[in-house]
Amino acid sequence: MNAKIISTGAYLPKKILTNFDLEKMVDTSDEWITQRTGIKIRHIVEDGESTSDLAYKAALDALKGSDLSPSDIELIVVATVTPDQPLPATALFVQEKLGAYNAFGFDINAACSGFMYALSVANAYIKAGMVKNALVIGSEVLSKIVDWTDRTTCVLFGDGAACVLLEAVEDENKGIISMVMHSDGRYTDLMRVPAPGSAKPCSEEVIEGREIYIKMKGNETFKMAVRSIASVSKEALDLVNMDFNDVDLMVSHQANKRIIESVAKRAGIDEDRVIVTIDKHANTSAASIPLALDWAYKSGRIKEGDVILLNSFGASLTWAAGVVRW
Ligand code: ACO
Numbered sequence: 299m300n301a302k303i304i305s306t307g308a309y310l311p312k313k314i315l316t317n318f319d320l321e322k323m324v325d326t327s328d329e330w331i332t333q334r335t336g337i338k339i340r341h342i343v344e345d346g347e348s349t350s351d352l353a354y355k356a357a358l359d360a361l362k363g364s365d366l367s368p369s370d371i372e373l374i375v376v377a378t379v380t381p382d383q384p385l386p387a388t389a390l391f392v393q394e395k396l397g398a399y400n401a402f403g404f405d406i407n408a409a410c411s412g413f414m415y416a417l418s419v420a421n422a423y424i425k426a427g428m429v430k431n432a433l434v435i436g437s438e439v440l441s442k443i444v445d446w447t448d449r450t451t452c453v454l455f456g457d458g459a460a461c462v463l464l465e466a467v468e469d470e471n472k473g474i475i476s477m478v479m480h481s482d483g484r485y486t487d488l489m490r491v492p493a494p495g496s497a498k499p500c501s502e503e504v505i506e507g508r509e510i511y512i513k514m515k516g517n518e519t520f521k522m523a524v525r526s527i528a529s530v531s532k533e534a535l536d537l538v539n540m541d542f543n544d545v546d547l548m549v550s551h552q553a554n555k556r557i558i559e560s561v562a563k564r565a566g567i568d569e570d571r572v573i574v575t576i577d578k579h580a581n582t583s584a585a586s587i588p589l590a591l592d593w594a595y596k597s598g599r600i601k602e603g604d605v606i607l608l609n610s611f612g613a614s615l616t617w618a619a620g621v622v623r624w
Pocket residue numbers: 325326327330331334335409410411449450451453489515516517518519520523553554581583611612613
């Protein structure tokens with residue numbers, strides 16, 4: 299059995315924050331953000347929208363593009379670093395909102411590689427014959443863990459959710475044909491949200507010290523990203539005896555346009571075969587790859603039989619790649 303993506307879905311909050319809006323909030327400029335990252339706008343939640351609200355809407359959109367109804371769904375995996383609350387898992391709130399009571403669900407935290415990790419887990423369940431289908435969702439409300447006074451991070455992130463609906467197929471050449479995952483716990487200080495957690499429970503001290511917000515060593519992370527994404531992509535292609543020439547489309551985690559361009563250059567993939575959505579979505583962590591995939595699919599960039607290379611890099615550190623034959 300293989301796991302095939304039979305439909306995609308997405309949801310972006312209505313409110314848009316432009317680089318010009320950010321110019322009024324911190325010492326930054328549209329020019330700096332555009333040149334250094336490629337970001338022009340980001341979507342931000344309002345009216346108390348939570349990660350599960352976004353995930354639910356993305357899942358509904360994916361179901362709309364299929365013949366399945368919520369009661370047919372057997373597994374829900376939500377990748378997120380911004381769960382609705384520490385307990386229970388966000389996947390269970392999504393299950394309740396969908397009414398998908400025949401499914402079981404859980405969350406995955408692998409930062410910006412979260413969607414790839416979630417995809418690999420759902421793929422393994424399907425390959426093992428334990429489920430026939432799965433909703434794999436990346437959903438984030440990063441605006442709640444961004445320090446809006448820190449110009450080095452607040453310009454980078456956005457909110458959003460996207461989903462792929464996987465179904466078991468007998469054709470071993472279709473669907474997810476290769477996945478490779480990596481992590482390295484020696485670099486946990488490159489990017490983190492230090493509190494609240496069991497090591498540092500919520501207190502006035504952690505709030506005053508702004509430890510509840512994202513801290514990132516951007517430049518060091520950048521350097522590691524390009525090398526890691528290129529090498530894990532080669533590993534994933536090697537597993538199925540392919541190389542970068544076989545790739546019809548590369549859909550990467552959207553953290554920085556310059557990272558994506560450097561990886562493509564290293565791999566010899568021309569820009570026509572690269573999806574860039576960071577200008578519209580900014581970095582939405584676990585939601586960024588499925589958002590880019592949904593955008594590519596719905597704008598006609600993906601055809602039946604295409605070989606899609608997915609790759610990601612996230613805190614701190616996780617990186618992964620996968621090959622999908624559409
Ligand atoms: N506006 C204006 N100036 C700024 C801003 C800003 N928003 N932010 C930083 N600067 C300044 C810095 O203070 C610095 O000034 P200095 O030279 O006077 O000290 C200068 O710009 C250059 O700063 P760098 O950090 O060296 O800039 P860089 O070119 O590396 O770009 C960025 C920063 C965009 C963060 C980049 O390093 C990056 O994209 N890193 C990778 C991020 C990533 O992949 N993260 C992992 C995934 S995210 C996840 O897992 C959730």
